Amino acid sequence: MSEKVCNHHESKWRKFTPRLLSGFFISAFIILLIVLLVWVILQPKKPIFILQDATIFNLNVSAPNIISTTLQITVFSSNPNSRIGIYYDKMDVYAAYHDQQITYFTAIPPVYQGNKDVNVWSPFVYGNTVPVAPYNGISLNQDQANGAVFMVIKLNGRVRWKVGTFVSGRYHLHVSCPAYIPLGNSKNNGISIGNAVKYELSQSCSVGV
Incomplete structure (x- = not known):
């Protein structure tokens, strides 16, 4: 049974x-x-980044394959979405020259960016005796002698989107800011700050998510 x-x-x-x-x-x-x-x-839109300025404290080639760099940058970020917030969970910034990293990673603290909100970051980016390809050291010396240095400030991180109470998974964020710095040029229009020189750039950055 x-x-x-x-x-x-x-x-x-x-x-x-x-x-x-x-x-x-x-x-x-x-x-x-x-x-x-x-x-x-x-219709979510990518955040907007602008490299506002760069203050150069040190940019030196001590050997053909050794570069030392100390600079402070100001990056403006805005959220163009009216109904979507952005969580910046992790973000690192560094400088690159001829596609080669010439500074260490500098972390930017996590932050939430609300609808139509704006954030401004001013991190220090530096690298002491960083080994590079020999041709990059030679090229940097030549650029300084010619009166202008072109480098790229890059930000890599992870973001999440917030819609109401819904929060998405993490997405990779890649920001690339070209920085044309008239270093060593008599017409550089830089502002002297002690031993440093501040350059106004106001350069739009490319953003990939």
């Missing part, structure tokens, strides 16, 4: 399981569809 009851319950469970799984997948699909529709309607 007990065996028949067990078989009966097992039969009912087998019939119930596919329905349960089907209901779960349908509910998950509906939720994902709603999130996707909301995302499309809101």
Whole structure:
């Protein structure tokens, strides 16, 4: 008798399981569809970055393959979205010359950027006796002699999007800011600050998410 009851319950469970799984997948699909529709309607836009200025404390080639750099940059960031907030969970900034990193990573503290909100960061970026390709050291000396140095300030990090109470997963953020610095040029228009020189740049950055 007990065996028949067990078989009966097992039969009912087998019939119930596919329905349960089907209901779960349908509910998950509906939720994902709603999130996707909301995302499309809101049309999220990438944040805007502008490299406002760079203050050069040191930019020196001590050997053909050794560069020392100390600078402070000011980066302006704005959220163009009216209904979407941005979590900057992790972000590192560094300087590159001829596609080669010439400073260490400098971390920018995590921050939340609300709708239409603005943030301004002024981190120090430095690298002491950083080994580079020999041709980069020679090229930097030549650029200084010619009166202008072109480098790129890069920011790499992870961001999340916030829509109402919904928060997305993490996305990689890549920001590239060209910095044309008239270093050593008599018409550089730089502002002397002690032993340093501040250059106004106001250069738009490319942003990839």
